[in-house]
Amino acid sequence: MIFETDRFYLRRMTLADATDMFILDSNPNVHRYLGNNPVSSVEQSKTMIKDILAQYESVDMGRLAIIRKEDQAFVGWSGLKYERQLRDTFDYYDLGYRLKEEYWGQGIATEVAKASLRYGFMDRNLTKICAGAHVDNGASAHILTKIGMIQKDDFTFENILCHWYELTREEWLKQQSMDEC
Numbered sequence: 001m002i003f004e005t006d007r008f009y010l011r012r013m014t015l016a017d018a019t020d021m022f023i024l025d026s027n028p029n030v031h032r033y034l035g036n037n038p039v040s041s042v043e044q045s046k047t048m049i050k051d052i053l054a055q056y057e058s059v060d061m062g063r064l065a066i067i068r069k070e071d072q073a074f075v076g077w078s079g080l081k082y083e084r085q086l087r088d089t090f091d092y093y094d095l096g097y098r099l100k101e102e103y104w105g106q107g108i109a110t111e112v113a114k115a116s117l118r119y120g121f122m123d124r125n126l127t128k129i130c131a132g133a134h135v136d137n138g139a140s141a142h143i144l145t146k147i148g149m150i151q152k153d154d155f156t157f158e159n160i161l162c163h164w165y166e167l168t169r170e171e172w173l174k175q176q177s178m179d180e181c
């Protein structure tokens with residue numbers, strides 16, 4: 001386990017997650033704001049997992065499986081990724097989340113995203129965490145704002161207009177101390 005929340009623990013993915021990842025990524029609704037390109041074979045999901053495993057090796061960071069404590073169900077993934085492709089001019093640590101549709105609307109992405117920020121700033125000493133989201137992805141925009149990320153200028157990736165969010169460690173620490181008041 002890398003970190004946990006009240007309801008979930010987040011652990012590194014393994015190739016044994018391929019069937020769950022296929023269920024997740026073959027759903028067109030899940031990919032609605034991700035370029036509308038769902039996977040069509042378990043082999044594609046295995047390739048995605050192998051890429052994540054390579055990131056664990058190369059930068060000791062990558063998306064993590066969300067496992068529900070009560071029944072060990074694979075809910076989806078969240079966590080941080082060292083992102084080299086989304087922005088043209090810089091690399092950064094990206095916060096993300098993707099859940100199987102049956103788990104939407106239960107506050108899960110918010111819960112694991114908050115814990116991902118804590119993990120990044122406290123356990124990994126990151127100085128800044130960023131995120132991008134399709135401008136029409138209202139749920140994602142709402143979550144990112146709710147957990148304290150600050151919206152900056154929009155950008156375009158593969159012809160998709162996206163909102164851009166940033167949060168520094170200092171800003172996050174200030175938000176935590178205000179929450180305690």
Ligand SMILES: CC(C)(COP(=O)(O)OP(=O)(O)OC[C@H]1O[C@@H](n2cnc3c(N)ncnc32)[C@H](O)[C@@H]1OP(=O)(O)O)[C@@H](O)C(=O)NCCC(=O)NCCS
Nearest residue numbers: 030097098099104105106107108109110133138139140142
């Ligand atoms: C986006 C996603 C992760 C949200 O997961 P979730 O667990 O359902 O999210 P949460 O329940 O924690 O929070 C969703 C919030 O957005 C709100 N919301 C939902 N749809 C919304 C919309 N269209 N516009 C604005 N807010 C919306 C909800 O009311 C909720 O806010 P609240 O808790 O303050 O009431 C999930 O739908 C998903 O996996 N989508 C596919 C992948 C994806 O788009 N990932 C994000 C890429 S940037």
